Amino acid sequence: MTVPVLRVRDLVKEYGEGDAKVRALRGVSLDVHKGDYVAIMGASGSGKSTLMNILGCLDIPTSGSYQIDGADVGRLNEHQLALLRNRRVGFVFQSFNLIPRMSALANVELPLVYGGVRQAERRARALAALEQVGLAERVHHEPNQLSGGQQQRVAVARALVTAPALLLADEPTGNLDTASTDDVLRILDGLSAAGRTIVLITHEDDVAAHAKRVVRLVDGQIVEDRRQAPPDGPPPRLAEAAR
Structure with a gap:
């Protein structure tokens, strides 16, 4: 069997000390394989x-281990x-996290700038990512010139531009209206159909219904981990564009 894109073993996370100690995670173990689309609910x-x-390597566990694309995160130094x-990791946040005075194109290029990619290549890759999410006509618009749904699609393009092994989406539709939510979910459906590995956090059953698998947490423990069939497949053209 191939190595999972994500392998989590006995993760524990505690905050505080003594009587004030809170156990946010209580021994979570989880494998996510290439092409999986997982909704984590709770x-x-x-x-x-x-x-x-x-x-997302934004925090460290109190104990336990996890690997991303075969790399043992606990053994890495700050540079690694x-x-x-x-x-290897693409992020989509609820609050978009776009730079206000930069164009959509410049926002999408940022991870490549940090990665030392040359200008011509990063421009081409950013344009391709924006086209993939249906924003080829909005590349020079700044965030305040875009709707909430369009801003989130820019954020998805930014997450995809490095061709990560794992796409993490934290409540990606939490700040969107119904129409924009549908747009973003269609894009995620298309990415999943094209083989992307996606883990999303959501508290909404309608959003989780798009995933192939639902993992439910209660008091820091997994109480449900089940496979499901998404209600409808993405339009063929979207699945093709996501490749």
Whole structure:
């Protein structure tokens, strides 16, 4: 069997000390294989955001281990960790996290700038990523000139531009209206159909229904891990564009 894109073993995360100690994660173990599309669900305080931050190398566990694309994260130094975040993990946040006075194109180029990619190549890759999410006509617009849904699509393009092994999306539709939510979910469906590995955090059943697999957390523990069939496949043209 191939090595999982994500392998988590006995993750524990504690905050505080003594009587004030809080166990946000209580021994979470999880494998995510290439091409999987996983929704991690749970109520507020269930540990899902803590887990996402650890998976994205934005926080460290109290104990346990995890690997991303075969790399043991706990054994990496700061430089190696920064390279892994930049090259193997793509992030999509609820709040978009775009730079206000930069164009959509410049925002998408940023991970490649940090990665030392030459200007001509990063421009071509950023343009291709924006076309992939349907924003070829908005490349020179700044975030305040775009709708919320368009801003989130820019964020998806930025996450994809490094061709990461793993796409992490933290409540990617949380700030969007119904129409924009549908647009973003169609893009994620298309990326999944094209073989992308996606892990998303959501508290919405309608969003989780698009995933191939649902993992539910309660009080820092996995209480459900089940496969499901998405209700509808993405339009063929979108699946093709995501390749």
